[in-house]
Each structure stands twice: as structure tokens, then as C-alpha cells.
Amino acid sequence: MSARCAYCDAELRPNSMFCFECGQLVQGATPPVPAGFAAPPPVAPQQAASPAAATIRPEAERPVVPLPPVWQPAPSARPAEAATAAPAPAAPAAASASGRVRLRFSTGEQVVVAGRAIIGRQPHSTAQNEGAQAVEVHDPSRSVSRVHLIVEVDANGVSAADAGSGNGSDLERGGVRMPLREGRPAALHPGDRLWIGEVSIEVDAA
Template identity: 45%
Template sequence: MASARCAHCGATLEPNTMYCLGCGQLILPGALREEADDGWSVPERPQRPAQAPAPAAPAAPEAKAWPDRVQLVFSTGQQVVIAGAAVIGRKPEQTAVNMGAQGIEVADDTRSMSRVHLFLELEAGELRAGDAGSSNGSAIERGGRRIPLAGTGERVAVLHGDVLWVGDVRVDVVPL
């Protein structure tokens, strides 16, 4: 049996098909042409122009090493120098003592900060922050975008130029 062609576009039809795959027309029994070498050829579909590649994502900030000491400047006006591990909150002393870390008590009138809110570790040129399971959360602001920290205490690298958010309190990190 010879294959049939669509009467509308000339495309070769699959057996027992109801619609032409070339043009989408409904195939009626009288709308078929038998395959014959009559010089008819199916026009090729024009190729779509290649799309330009998507623009590259902005480069991530370069991770420069932190010095042995950094200064934390809180939006409350408080300034603290840390070297090593620190615990930040409204009443972090007992947790800090248990961890062998520096306790940083922040006066937070809005009470957006938990008693034990944020862990910081400054070691071997790397500064890492982790939320202590606080109720109002912590975040790192990088490039104008806030990245929330998981409440599991998992530490995330803090890069130069990042801003820490401890509840509603902004913390700028200044290398010394």
C-alpha cells in the first residue's frame, strides 16, 4: 500500500491518523492523495534563529580571609570586638559559658531578638554565622538580598560586605 499525503500541505501521513502532523488539519477520507512522483515536495520548515545565551549571573563576592579580630557594629549603637566564637542574644551568657564562647548581650527594645539568637565563629580567616533556633530568625544580607539562616544552628560563611540581621537588629561586620 502506498503512503498517503495530506491534501492541504502534502506531508506524509501516518497510517490510521486523524490529523496531519504537518499542518494539523483533520484528515477526511476524500482529502488524501496517493503517493506519486508528481514533482511535489514538502516544503521544509524554516529554522528558528538561535537564541542568544542567557546573561551570566553576577559574580559572587570574592571570599577574602577575615583577620583574627572583627568589630560588630549593631544598629542599637553598641560596638563589640570579637576574636574566636561568640553568642549573640538578649541574655546569652550561660550558653556562651557552656560553649567557651564570648557572650554578647544586646539591648533590644523591640524584643525581636531571642535570649540566645546567633552563633558566630571566627577561625582561620573564616567567619561563619548560624541561627540558634531563634523565634524571629537571622539572615545574611548579601547584594541587597536577605538570605535567611536555618534555625538548626548550621553555620554559613559570612563574606566581606555582608550584613547580619539578628531579628530586627542590623549588624555590620568591620575587619580590624
């Protein structure tokens, strides 16, 4: 069957590129679309979908995966502190059942005090006025005042206070010396040492 022109329906010659009747290009030409019909949309060549493209989803469709919390090192445990009981303070040098205490002087003298005692180079007058016991200290260097120290023994223990001396009085405990103030008694403990000038006094229960 011979080919015919798509434009004028004239018979075409074999292997001809043009219609000799209407002059239209006929070889490989697309016939015109009749009025009232829409031209078919061009068909895009299909591309093989890659496996990676098939698995990629839009950002909005991706599930939100919560990130793990930031790791922080646990605080290092502080070494357990050894539970050591605080050493109980030494009890005051309590007076004996008879209400007395022993004073040991560095000069070699020992005196037992009962109640209130005035200690110094010449304490007799002051002690008599106060109704206290006079304890005289022999001090050739005269570092001890006439009335230097007051020691008192009562039901609470033993205490000492400076009597307004010129060189002052000290309380030595554990190798540490602390000054005694005038009129302010300080409690004494066993083994304490009192200093009046260059003379020291150890306090022991009688």
C-alpha cells in the first residue's frame, strides 16, 4: 500500500521527503492536531530510580530522633573522712575531797592551797585584807611582783587570774603560753603550768 500525505491525502512517491501536491515535509513529520483537541504532553524519558533516592524522604517527613543527653563525668567521690572523735577537753584540776590543790614551784617549794590564795613576793598584807591564804615566792631576780597571782579553789575546780603584776602572768598548756588577764580567772587543767616572772608553777590535785 502506498503512503499518503497526512496534510492533503495525496499519494506520496516512494522515499520522498516532500508532498508534491502541498509541498509539506512528510518524512518523520508529526501530523497536525485537529481543532478542538489538545496536543498530548510530551512523555519524559523514565529514569531508573536509584536505591538511595528511594530511601530519601523530605525533611518534614523524617522522624525526629531525640539526641542522647550530653554525658558528664560523675563528680569524684570525696574520700571518706575518718570518723575521729574529738578529744574531750581535760577536766579542770579538781580539788580533793578536802577542797585543796597542790602548787609545785620551780624554786623547789610546794604549797597546798585551800580556797583562795594570793601569790607574790610579799602577799601577806593583801591576803590578810581579803581573808585569803598568802603564798610567798622567793625570787632573788625580783621578776615576781609583791602581789602577782590569785589562785582559787572551789567546787568547780581551780582557776587563776593575774593580780595586776608588773611582768604579767601566763598559762602554759601543751607547749603554748597564753597571757592571763587581771580580774579574769582562767580554768586550770591537770598538767598546766603557770608563769609569774621567771618562776613557773605546776598545778596538781592534792
